[in-house]
Amino acid sequence: MAKELKDLTKRSENYSQWYNDLVVKADLAEQSAVRGCMVIKPYGYAIWEKMQQELDRMFKETGHQNAYFPLLIPKSFLSREADHVEGFAKECAVVTHYRLKNAEDGSGVVVDPAARLEEELIIRPTSETIIWNTYRNWIHSYRDLPILINQWANVMRWEMRTRMFLRTAEFLWQEGHTAHATEQEAWEEARRMLDIYAEFAEKYMAVPVIKGVKSANERFAGAIETLCIEAMMQDGKALQAGTSHFLGQNFAKAFDVTYVNKNNQPEYVWATSWGVSTRLMGALIMTHSDDNGLVLPPHLAPIQVVIVPIYKNDDQKSVIADAVAPIVKELRAMGVSVKFDDADNKRPGFKFADYELKGVPVRLAIGARDIENGTVEVMRRDTLEKHETSLEGIAQYCKDLLEDIQNNIFKKALDHRASLTRTVDTYEEFKEEIEKGGFILAHWDGTTETEEKIKEETKATIRCIPFEGDKTPGVCMVTGKPSAQRVIFARNY
């Protein structure tokens, strides 16, 4: 067994350490020399690229276009929207100078005090302000609407506690920013994008999510309502996987963006914004992986099938290579990403452990005897089950198996979530149950005070007011006041 694999902490011992180990050992990312910023390594980035491709396609199919807005935002822009500045000013990177100069003592370079900016610039924590300042010049009439734009970009939030992928100072994301003539259209857009996120999470990441709306406390700074998808990790903690904001006319008013409607009257423009980030990588890792390493959903795995030849000499190697070549070709023609790893400098056992660690969904091992018998050994990463099958039709077999794995890990995650989702009616019971992890469905009186009391006493927050499920009214488990429906409580990442 490879050394890297042996060193992986077990989930049961320390889930948090297992995650950190896995991110590093599976070559996904590592800490950089800059506090809170990570290096995304090629294997991690390849998974992110697959996510990007699918999301980008889904955005374009729903009429969105990509564009690019500046990294830096004038400090004064932040203050235009009262909640927005409150939410972001306290953790932003501030550019104050535009030049360094040689230190007089020859010790390197220092900030040149003569090159101080008149107005400081902040590195975007999100781009509503710079984008709505731009939209003012783009929007005049109802004919200019809607504007459906997305941006793939890096953003920065000076978080104090960081964890790779889950919470980093700099992260990669996409941010959609749309402008609409009517409130209804904007609402429909916010909801449409939430549905796209949910579809992506479930169909590609194989991560089941609950769609809902955030409480005021958890709302995006500057939004009227924040919609979200919430996922449950293996340790029972919740992870917010994506948000879609109905911004109302807040940013239009802050940046004076009006349009002339069909009745020739000026009106403020309605807005949405929505985003998912490299945080999704964290969700992907923590939903499916095990003590042997990553388990990747086939729809996002950079390598879907790996073929490892088992040979004792060059003759055998050559016989196997000849037999494998048409299989590789057939798999590629089917759109399956396949790697034939015939490197001589690593033993099969090392390769097996390494591909397990990296989460490759299907592994074929094939020796000279297999060729003679027309067989091949198949290992599926999700269950680690091995079996022998016929070489004939192996490409189609792999393709079907990949779909089976995709469905299986989704179902496993769904079952896990169901097993850790409970309904409680009293606060006493809630306090007991929350210690066991998972989602708790409970009644809440709708006030921030009660939500904060619960958070203080139990570390649980309201993950969302779910759109689907039981809508029966009741009474708040804490105050006994009326509650419109049960909401989802959990501890969260």
Place this chain on the structure above:
Amino acid sequence: MAKELKDLTKRSENYSQWYNDLVVKADLAEQSAVRGCMVIKPYGYAIWEKMQQELDRMFKETGHQNAYFPLLIPKSFLSREADHVEGFAKECAVVTHYRLKNAEDGSGVVVDPAARLEEELIIRPTSETIIWNTYRNWIHSYRDLPILINQWANVMRWEMRTRMFLRTAEFLWQEGHTAHATEQEAWEEARRMLDIYAEFAEKYMAVPVIKGVKSANERFAGAIETLCIEAMMQDGKALQAGTSHFLGQNFAKAFDVTYVNKNNQPEYVWATSWGVSTRLMGALIMTHSDDNGLVLPPHLAPIQVVIVPIYKNDDQKSVIADAVAPIVKELRAMGVSVKFDDADNKRPGFKFADYELKGVPVRLAIGARDIENGTVEVMRRDTLEKHETSLEGIAQYCKDLLEDIQNNIFKKALDHRASLTRTVDTYEEFKEEIEKGGFILAHWDGTTETEEKIKEETKATIRCIPFEGDKTPGVCMVTGKPSAQRVIFARNY
């Protein structure tokens, strides 16, 4: 004729103004509220995305992988390589604080002096330093080499004079950073990537380029040698379209990156870096476009064929739509990007002018009479020639025409370059000729002094010492000292 089109400055009147007008009017980009930073609008970004796709494919086909490194670089990293800091410290954005706070007078937010960073961070102007600091931990043995990594990112250089796409404070680019065991391998890599850039420029952008090496004066700060591709714009000025640097062991030494070779001896690692940026958009625009607007090479045009129906009533519109549907389908099946613009709110004349402005390579106009006659009007954007052809086989006809346009605009640019490339032998002649624009092939003694004298007196720089062409030695046109070969002089962007 559409208003936007009429307002476009003519090249003969003011080439520079024509360029600025065109960038804005064709909806490619606009200035932002942040000095020197632009907004890349959806149409401009769509062209950049096509460039990215092709380049990314070419990089991956040659064994490179993408990764992502931090935006911010500790100030001290810059100083590690003496030439590098000299080249970049004087124009960089410096992050000094990580928090804003409410101003005491209620006037918004101000920098919080309590949140000053211990060490300032600079926004990457290029990533050699942060990447080589990372590579130190990745490279131990010759088995870890080569490392072939590329990054798609934004970078920032605080340029004093900016022009959209050509020179902006923030720009988008890719930067390759490779690590090798031997000098020869690193040289081969630097040269391979230069060839890829040249192939991309010529086959996709239809921009002919000259490959060569930079003089010491124009070398990348920290490189041993800088290779480049140089293009000629319509006004005869040169534009550096891409660079590939042989970095020797400079960064390995600066960041102490060694490996153990096959003989078990430690050695410093050899490096290259190479990049192209959104500057290519400027080259694309200035090489092909005309007084009617953009001319886009078909291989990079977001819309390759536009079909405009000409109708007087809904019946005609419907007949045309029925006839066009299978053509659209057939074109798409051929991989041709096609738009059928049947919007009612714009007249055909407006649409024609708009698609000319946007550089759509092929326009089909089709009326009810055409359907009866089985004909269609074809306009090719490069020559603005219109003619009638048969509707039968129109999809294949368009596909062939696109290739013809691609070849034609390349040839046109090549002929233009040839017509503005001259050989001179005396400095007097040189001073006369340089005023007329274009490339001047002349002998130079190889010294920085002479190069700088020429630059001061004529504003011309050495664009490159070309790899191909006449290699006959001679004497420097200024000093009479020996010259190994003619070099290319030009004024440049």
